Amino acid sequence: MAGHQLTSFEQVLLGLICLSPSSGYDLKRVFATTPMGVYQPSSGALYPALRRLEAKGLVRVQPPDQDGGSGRQRRVYEPTGAGRAAHLVWLRTPVEPATVSRDLGLHLMRFVMMEHVFPREEVLSFLGDLEKGLAALTADLERYAAIAPFDDRHPRLALDHGVAVHRASLQWAEHAIAVLRASQ
Amino acid sequence: MAGHQLTSFEQVLLGLICLSPSSGYDLKRVFATTPMGVYQPSSGALYPALRRLEAKGLVRVQPPDQDGGSGRQRRVYEPTGAGRAAHLVWLRTPVEPATVSRDLGLHLMRFVMMEHVFPREEVLSFLGDLEKGLAALTADLERYAAIAPFDDRHPRLALDHGVAVHRASLQWAEHAIAVLRASQ
């Protein structure tokens, strides 16, 4: 019934629906209006993805509001039990050090969705893994910068960019850990 | 003959081939071994993409080394005139402020490939546009952070991450401009 595993996009949609029941249009607006909206899903990506989640039994359409409803055809999705379970499994997916750079945006989304779901302990453990991954990545880049020949200037500057950005992420992770630890 | 426009991946491959003639395997190793290798193209993506570039007349296979060659079947691609021209057009593509975050990696690659191709003036102009885009983006995020309600802590922290990372990129752009301006 669960079929194959979900794509990242499907996982994010499922997560947003777990945060609060939403229609396709609602989700579109989330991507359009929040700073998450680096990615702007097209209708042709969004609606079929919701149908796939529905076909897999992870979300269902809320019964239409027959109580004097205006009859507007909105399909508001809510998670099923299986959907919430799949979402929790996704939230608990270990942070892969090797792909921490590629998946950073996804990890940030998971972090947001963890609030009020996991105890502080577990969130701190997640952030700790993220921090370790970012520290390893930063160290790798710096090691590469030390040994690489670099006859030219632009490649060196591009590498500097990578180091600077990942160091900023790393410092953020340290900061976030400190903030959460200090919370009552 | 040029058909439709190239994908980013195709543009990057073309750019690497313009930097130095390469076989598919060479390009694979570039992605695998340099810190650019956040993205690891599969054979099923790489070889068809090279064939598409060839079919569009942008690259051609170097004549095999018949001079006592070991007969190893390597297809080493080099750019055609049309290929070099298309690459230059891509390098000169304006920086879109609206998508500067999404395309940052691509812009960095363009920056690397500009060396020894454009005069310093033009590179500085490119970096200036990039800096403007990053400054606008950072300002947008900070403005959003100021007005957003934020009942919860994780979304605020995630936004902090975005601000920190983009500010690091912005500072890098300023630094790169200073370095290039100071060069002989």
Place this chain on the structure above:
DNA sequence: TCGCTCATGTAAATAGTTACATGATTCC
């Protein structure tokens, strides 16, 4: 000869973009 790296490819399944289609509601 066995296994590894080099080297290029194909086929099936999947999913995304672009562009178009459709119809209801709301505001003027």
Place this chain on the structure above:
DNA sequence: GGAATCATGTAACTATTTACATGAGCGA
């Protein structure tokens, strides 16, 4: 009544991932 927004979708095309296939050269 007409335009903009709300709201969902489809069809064609394109590209990617995954997994498999193939074969040459080389070192133990």
